Amino acid sequence: MFEEEYDDYDSIPQAVRHLFKESGGKYVLIPAGEIKTAQDVANVQEGLRKEREDHKTTKGKLARFNGLEPEEVHEKLDRIEELEAAAAGKLDETKINEMVEARLRSKTAPLERQINQLTTEKGELEGEVGEYKTKERRRIIHDHIRKAATGAKIRDTALEDALLVGENVFEVDESNRVITKDGVGVTPGVEPSVWLTEIKQSRPHWWPESQGAGARGGDGGTGAANNPFTKENWNMTEQGRLMKEDRSKAEQLARAAGTTIGGQKPQ
Numbered sequence: 001m002f003e004e005e006y007d008d009y010d011s012i013p014q015a016v017r018h019l020f021k022e023s024g025g026k027y028v029l030i031p032a033g034e035i036k037t038a039q040d041v042a043n044v045q046e047g048l049r050k051e052r053e054d055h056k057t058t059k060g061k062l063a064r065f066n067g068l069e070p071e072e073v074h075e076k077l078d079r080i081e082e083l084e085a086a087a088a089g090k091l092d093e094t095k096i097n098e099m100v101e102a103r104l105r106s107k108t109a110p111l112e113r114q115i116n117q118l119t120t121e122k123g124e125l126e127g128e129v130g131e132y133k134t135k136e137r138r139r140i141i142h143d144h145i146r147k148a149a150t151g152a153k154i155r156d157t158a159l160e161d162a163l164l165v166g167e168n169v170f171e172v173d174e175s176n177r178v179i180t181k182d183g184v185g186v187t188p189g190v191e192p193s194v195w196l197t198e199i200k201q202s203r204p205h206w207w208p209e210s211q212g213a214g215a216r217g218g219d220g221g222t223g224a225a226n227n228p229f230t231k232e233n234w235n236m237t238e239q240g241r242l243m244k245e246d247r248s249k250a251e252q253l254a255r256a257a258g259t260t261i262g263g264q265k266p267q
Helices: 014-019 038-063 070-078 080-087 093-152 156-169 192-199 236-245 247-257
Strands: 020-023 026-029 170-172 178-180
Touching: 014 020, 093 156, 093 170, 093 178, 093 192, 156 170, 156 192, 192 247, 236 247
Parallel strands: none
Antiparallel strands: 020 026, 170 178
Protein backbone atom coordinates (compact mmCIF):
# COMPACT_ATOMS: atom_id res chain seq x y z
CA MET A 1 0.00 0.00 0.00
CA PHE A 2 1.03 3.61 -0.43
CA GLU A 3 -0.02 6.97 0.93
CA GLU A 4 -1.94 9.65 -0.98
CA GLU A 5 0.63 12.34 -0.11
CA TYR A 6 4.40 12.41 0.40
CA ASP A 7 6.81 15.13 1.56
CA ASP A 8 9.49 14.27 -1.01
CA TYR A 9 9.78 12.34 -4.23
CA ASP A 10 12.17 9.69 -2.89
CA SER A 11 9.63 8.61 -0.25
CA ILE A 12 7.19 7.49 -2.98
CA PRO A 13 7.39 3.80 -3.82
CA GLN A 14 9.14 3.49 -7.17
CA ALA A 15 6.39 1.37 -8.66
CA VAL A 16 3.77 4.11 -8.24
CA ARG A 17 5.81 7.29 -8.64
CA HIS A 18 4.21 7.93 -12.02
CA LEU A 19 0.87 8.33 -10.25
CA PHE A 20 1.99 11.38 -8.20
CA LYS A 21 2.49 15.03 -9.02
CA GLU A 22 4.02 17.98 -7.15
CA SER A 23 1.55 20.35 -5.52
CA GLY A 24 2.21 22.93 -2.80
CA GLY A 25 5.72 21.63 -2.09
CA LYS A 26 4.47 18.06 -1.63
CA TYR A 27 3.73 15.10 -3.90
CA VAL A 28 0.07 14.13 -4.09
CA LEU A 29 -1.81 11.37 -5.85
CA ILE A 30 -3.04 12.34 -9.31
CA PRO A 31 -6.84 12.25 -9.52
CA ALA A 32 -8.19 9.37 -11.57
CA GLY A 33 -9.44 11.70 -14.28
CA GLU A 34 -6.00 13.17 -14.91
CA ILE A 35 -4.07 9.92 -15.19
CA LYS A 36 -2.82 9.48 -18.79
CA THR A 37 -3.63 6.16 -20.34
CA ALA A 38 -1.57 4.33 -22.91
CA GLN A 39 -4.01 5.57 -25.55
CA ASP A 40 -3.43 9.19 -24.45
CA VAL A 41 0.30 8.74 -24.88
CA ALA A 42 -0.23 7.13 -28.27
CA ASN A 43 -2.44 10.04 -29.36
CA VAL A 44 0.19 12.57 -28.33
CA GLN A 45 2.93 10.68 -30.17
CA GLU A 46 0.77 10.50 -33.28
CA GLY A 47 0.11 14.26 -33.11
CA LEU A 48 3.81 14.99 -32.86
CA ARG A 49 4.55 12.69 -35.79
CA LYS A 50 1.89 14.36 -37.94
CA GLU A 51 3.18 17.84 -36.99
CA ARG A 52 6.74 16.87 -38.01
CA GLU A 53 5.47 15.44 -41.27
CA ASP A 54 3.44 18.58 -42.05
CA HIS A 55 6.46 20.78 -41.26
CA LYS A 56 8.62 18.74 -43.61
CA THR A 57 6.02 19.03 -46.36
CA THR A 58 5.68 22.80 -45.88
CA LYS A 59 9.45 23.27 -45.90
CA GLY A 60 9.66 21.35 -49.17
CA LYS A 61 7.03 23.58 -50.76
CA LEU A 62 8.76 26.80 -49.62
CA ALA A 63 12.08 25.57 -51.02
CA ARG A 64 10.60 26.02 -54.52
CA PHE A 65 10.61 29.83 -53.99
CA ASN A 66 14.45 29.91 -53.83
CA GLY A 67 14.57 31.94 -50.62
CA LEU A 68 12.14 34.68 -51.74
CA GLU A 69 10.59 36.66 -48.91
CA PRO A 70 6.77 36.84 -48.70
CA GLU A 71 6.86 40.57 -49.60
CA GLU A 72 8.76 39.80 -52.77
CA VAL A 73 6.26 37.09 -53.71
CA HIS A 74 3.36 39.51 -53.22
CA GLU A 75 5.14 42.18 -55.28
CA LYS A 76 5.62 39.75 -58.15
CA LEU A 77 2.05 38.51 -57.89
CA ASP A 78 0.80 42.10 -58.04
CA ARG A 79 2.53 42.53 -61.41
CA ILE A 80 0.92 39.46 -62.99
CA GLU A 81 -1.99 41.49 -64.35
CA GLU A 82 0.37 44.10 -65.76
CA LEU A 83 2.60 41.45 -67.36
CA GLU A 84 -0.39 39.61 -68.81
CA ALA A 85 -1.67 42.86 -70.28
CA ALA A 86 1.77 43.55 -71.77
CA ALA A 87 1.85 40.08 -73.30
CA ALA A 88 -1.56 40.69 -74.85
CA GLY A 89 -0.53 44.14 -76.14
CA LYS A 90 -3.11 45.94 -74.00
CA LEU A 91 -0.80 48.24 -72.05
CA ASP A 92 -1.47 51.97 -72.06
CA GLU A 93 1.84 53.46 -73.25
CA THR A 94 0.94 56.89 -71.89
CA LYS A 95 0.38 55.53 -68.41
CA ILE A 96 3.55 53.47 -68.61
CA ASN A 97 5.55 56.57 -69.54
CA GLU A 98 3.99 58.50 -66.68
CA MET A 99 4.90 55.70 -64.27
CA VAL A 100 8.46 55.55 -65.57
CA GLU A 101 8.88 59.32 -65.36
CA ALA A 102 7.50 59.37 -61.82
CA ARG A 103 9.91 56.65 -60.77
CA LEU A 104 12.82 58.42 -62.41
CA ARG A 105 11.92 61.69 -60.68
CA SER A 106 11.81 59.96 -57.31
CA LYS A 107 15.26 58.48 -57.96
CA THR A 108 16.89 61.60 -59.41
CA ALA A 109 15.35 64.22 -57.12
CA PRO A 110 17.96 63.73 -54.34
CA LEU A 111 20.76 63.94 -56.91
CA GLU A 112 19.30 67.12 -58.41
CA ARG A 113 19.08 68.72 -54.97
CA GLN A 114 22.70 67.78 -54.31
CA ILE A 115 23.77 69.17 -57.70
CA ASN A 116 21.91 72.44 -57.05
CA GLN A 117 23.55 72.75 -53.64
CA LEU A 118 27.01 72.09 -55.07
CA THR A 119 26.38 74.57 -57.90
CA THR A 120 25.38 77.24 -55.38
CA GLU A 121 28.46 76.55 -53.26
CA LYS A 122 30.66 76.64 -56.37
CA GLY A 123 29.23 80.04 -57.37
CA GLU A 124 29.83 81.38 -53.87
CA LEU A 125 33.43 80.15 -53.88
CA GLU A 126 34.06 81.62 -57.33
CA GLY A 127 32.67 84.93 -56.11
CA GLU A 128 34.97 84.87 -53.09
CA VAL A 129 37.98 83.99 -55.27
CA GLY A 130 37.11 86.79 -57.71
CA GLU A 131 36.78 89.27 -54.87
CA TYR A 132 40.12 88.17 -53.43
CA LYS A 133 41.83 88.51 -56.83
CA THR A 134 40.38 92.01 -57.26
CA LYS A 135 41.63 93.07 -53.84
CA GLU A 136 45.04 91.52 -54.46
CA ARG A 137 45.33 93.23 -57.86
CA ARG A 138 44.43 96.58 -56.30
CA ARG A 139 46.99 96.09 -53.52
CA ILE A 140 49.81 95.29 -55.96
CA ILE A 141 48.98 98.29 -58.15
CA HIS A 142 48.80 100.60 -55.13
CA ASP A 143 52.16 99.37 -53.84
CA HIS A 144 53.87 100.11 -57.18
CA ILE A 145 52.23 103.52 -57.52
CA ARG A 146 53.25 104.49 -53.98
CA LYS A 147 56.84 103.49 -54.67
CA ALA A 148 56.91 105.44 -57.93
CA ALA A 149 55.19 108.45 -56.31
CA THR A 150 57.84 108.56 -53.60
CA GLY A 151 60.59 108.55 -56.21
CA ALA A 152 58.79 111.24 -58.22
CA LYS A 153 58.31 113.36 -55.07
CA ILE A 154 54.62 114.09 -55.60
CA ARG A 155 52.67 115.84 -52.86
CA ASP A 156 51.43 113.66 -50.00
CA THR A 157 47.97 115.11 -50.51
CA ALA A 158 47.98 113.98 -54.16
CA LEU A 159 48.78 110.33 -53.42
CA GLU A 160 45.16 109.20 -52.99
CA ASP A 161 44.26 110.87 -56.29
CA ALA A 162 47.17 109.11 -57.99
CA LEU A 163 46.07 105.74 -56.55
CA LEU A 164 42.48 106.28 -57.71
CA VAL A 165 43.53 107.22 -61.25
CA GLY A 166 46.09 104.41 -61.33
CA GLU A 167 43.47 101.74 -60.56
CA ASN A 168 41.80 102.50 -63.88
CA VAL A 169 44.90 102.65 -66.10
CA PHE A 170 47.09 99.85 -64.70
CA GLU A 171 46.91 96.08 -64.86
CA VAL A 172 49.02 93.21 -63.52
CA ASP A 173 50.33 91.09 -66.40
CA GLU A 174 51.22 87.39 -66.40
CA SER A 175 54.75 88.20 -65.22
CA ASN A 176 53.26 90.09 -62.25
CA ARG A 177 54.44 93.43 -63.73
CA VAL A 178 52.32 96.51 -63.16
CA ILE A 179 51.94 98.26 -66.54
CA THR A 180 49.44 100.59 -68.20
CA LYS A 181 46.56 99.12 -70.21
CA ASP A 182 45.79 99.66 -73.88
CA GLY A 183 43.18 102.26 -74.81
CA VAL A 184 43.08 104.24 -71.56
CA GLY A 185 44.53 107.51 -72.86
CA VAL A 186 48.15 106.89 -71.83
CA THR A 187 51.09 105.09 -73.39
CA PRO A 188 50.37 101.36 -73.02
CA GLY A 189 52.80 98.94 -71.39
CA VAL A 190 54.73 101.45 -69.21
CA GLU A 191 55.44 101.23 -65.49
CA PRO A 192 54.12 103.67 -62.86
CA SER A 193 57.33 105.77 -62.78
CA VAL A 194 57.09 106.37 -66.54
CA TRP A 195 53.35 106.97 -66.29
CA LEU A 196 53.98 109.72 -63.71
CA THR A 197 56.50 111.30 -66.04
CA GLU A 198 53.91 111.35 -68.79
CA ILE A 199 50.91 112.44 -66.72
CA LYS A 200 52.76 115.29 -65.03
CA GLN A 201 52.02 117.49 -68.02
CA SER A 202 48.29 117.21 -67.38
CA ARG A 203 48.37 117.06 -63.56
CA PRO A 204 51.11 119.45 -62.44
CA HIS A 205 49.25 120.13 -59.18
CA TRP A 206 50.34 116.70 -57.91
CA TRP A 207 53.86 118.12 -57.48
CA PRO A 208 55.24 121.04 -55.49
CA GLU A 209 55.56 124.17 -57.62
CA SER A 210 59.32 123.71 -58.02
CA GLN A 211 58.64 120.27 -59.54
CA GLY A 212 55.65 121.20 -61.69
CA ALA A 213 55.30 120.71 -65.41
CA GLY A 214 58.02 122.59 -67.30
CA ALA A 215 60.15 123.07 -64.16
CA ARG A 216 63.58 121.54 -63.70
CA GLY A 217 64.50 120.45 -60.23
CA GLY A 218 67.96 120.01 -58.83
CA ASP A 219 68.29 116.51 -60.33
CA GLY A 220 69.87 117.62 -63.59
CA GLY A 221 66.66 117.46 -65.58
CA THR A 222 65.66 113.89 -64.65
CA GLY A 223 62.57 114.75 -62.60
CA ALA A 224 59.23 113.05 -63.29
CA ALA A 225 58.27 115.65 -65.92
CA ASN A 226 61.68 115.84 -67.56
CA ASN A 227 61.64 112.87 -69.91
CA PRO A 228 64.95 113.25 -71.82
CA PHE A 229 63.36 111.66 -74.88
CA THR A 230 60.65 114.34 -75.34
CA LYS A 231 61.08 117.22 -77.76
CA GLU A 232 61.10 119.78 -74.92
CA ASN A 233 63.61 117.91 -72.73
CA TRP A 234 65.71 116.12 -75.37
CA ASN A 235 68.99 115.20 -73.67
CA MET A 236 71.14 112.44 -75.17
CA THR A 237 73.52 112.42 -72.18
CA GLU A 238 70.62 111.79 -69.83
CA GLN A 239 69.27 109.18 -72.25
CA GLY A 240 72.58 107.32 -72.10
CA ARG A 241 72.60 107.44 -68.30
CA LEU A 242 69.09 106.05 -68.12
CA MET A 243 69.92 103.24 -70.55
CA LYS A 244 72.84 102.15 -68.36
CA GLU A 245 70.79 102.32 -65.14
CA ASP A 246 67.49 100.82 -66.35
CA ARG A 247 67.17 100.03 -70.05
CA SER A 248 63.54 98.85 -69.66
CA LYS A 249 62.54 102.17 -68.13
CA ALA A 250 64.52 104.06 -70.81
CA GLU A 251 62.63 102.19 -73.52
CA GLN A 252 59.31 103.01 -71.87
CA LEU A 253 60.21 106.72 -71.58
CA ALA A 254 61.23 106.78 -75.23
CA ARG A 255 57.96 105.14 -76.24
CA ALA A 256 55.98 107.57 -74.09
CA ALA A 257 57.75 110.44 -75.88
CA GLY A 258 56.93 109.00 -79.31
CA THR A 259 60.39 107.76 -80.23
CA THR A 260 62.78 104.88 -79.52
CA ILE A 261 66.23 104.47 -78.00
CA GLY A 262 68.63 105.70 -80.65
CA GLY A 263 65.72 107.15 -82.61
CA GLN A 264 65.16 110.68 -83.84
CA LYS A 265 64.07 113.57 -81.72
CA PRO A 266 60.23 113.81 -81.69
CA GLN A 267 58.82 116.52 -83.94
